[in-house]
Amino acid sequence: MPTYGNFLAAMFLCFSAWSVGADTNNVSITSDGQYRYIQSNGIPYSSGTFPNPGNPNAIAPQQYNFRVPLYPRLTGSISQLQEAMSFGVGMDGIPFDPGTAETWNNDPYWREEAIVGNTKRLGLDFNNAHVQPNGAYHYHGMPTEIISGVSSNSFSPLIGWAADGFPIYAQYGYVNADNPGSGIKQLMPSYRLKSGTRPGSPAGPGGNYDGTYTADFEYVVGLGDLDECNGRFGPTPDYPDGTYYYVITWDFPRVPRCFKGPADNSFKKTGGGQRSGRQRQDEQSNRYQGTGSQRPAGRRPPPPPR
Secondary structure, three states, X not given: OOOHHHHHXXXXXXXXXXXXXXXXXXXXXXXXXXXXXXXXXXXXXXOOOOOEOOEOOOOOOOOEEEEEEOOOOOOOOOEEOXXXXXXXXXXXXXXXXXXXXXXXXXXXXXXXXXXXXXXXXXXXXXXXXXXXXXXXXXXXXXXXXXXXXXXXXXXXXXXXXXOOOOEEEEOEEEEEXXXXXXXXXXXXXXXXXXXXXXXXXOOOOOOEOOOOEHHHEEEOOOOOOOXXXXXXXXXXXXXXXXXXXXXXXXXXXXXXXXEOOOOOHHHEOEOOEOOOHHHHHHHHOOOOOOOOXXXXXXXXXXXXXX
């Protein structure tokens, strides 16, 4: 298993060996001053066994061409993650894709969760990942392999980018979001299980709210450290002047389910994988205007890590 330092160094060298075999992790990360481009074959460093009893699909190479703005912007509102879009991509080129295709009675409101309490379902492996029918390996929760070097005594390293361009971290951050000298803590989401029982058929599956379905949870302002999109604003080691950032957590929602900025269309899923970079650029050429992230008055836009 690679150390995080070696992993990160390899990422930012852009993997000159882009032509390596299809069964080997292959990622290229580049930028042009306006956008960051993440190309990947979608093959993890290592994984559990697929197919397996909970997941009938085999891992297959993909042709991912993701694009995110170097200077993302907040819209002042949230947009929910749609089933046909990945939330973001890890530094290893593997998508974060928290939703499932399984529902009660074909009702999308009652969508099943891949992790219920401490129980992994749907064939998830040690990376909290499994495989879609087209062979796409993707994360439903904490990507354990790429956080293997994370320390509880320091701010999380950067582990990826959301589709709107804001950075993704895991678990650990500052006790006080605005104060790097306030110490480190495990950041907690602000969701909890609803109390009582679900409506019965035909409105719902009945039974206690136990986390089987996404709708079993409710957001409570201030319950934890993070907002409804599992993020917050503040300085990070990569953005010392402050940025909005998302956090992957062990507890629900684990991977965020909404965006604070406009998501790039390159994260929309299609039957055969992601669309080409050229098609994406044609569609998105006028979408992002300006060069600064929206932020509290008096803060400069965060310089993106290269």
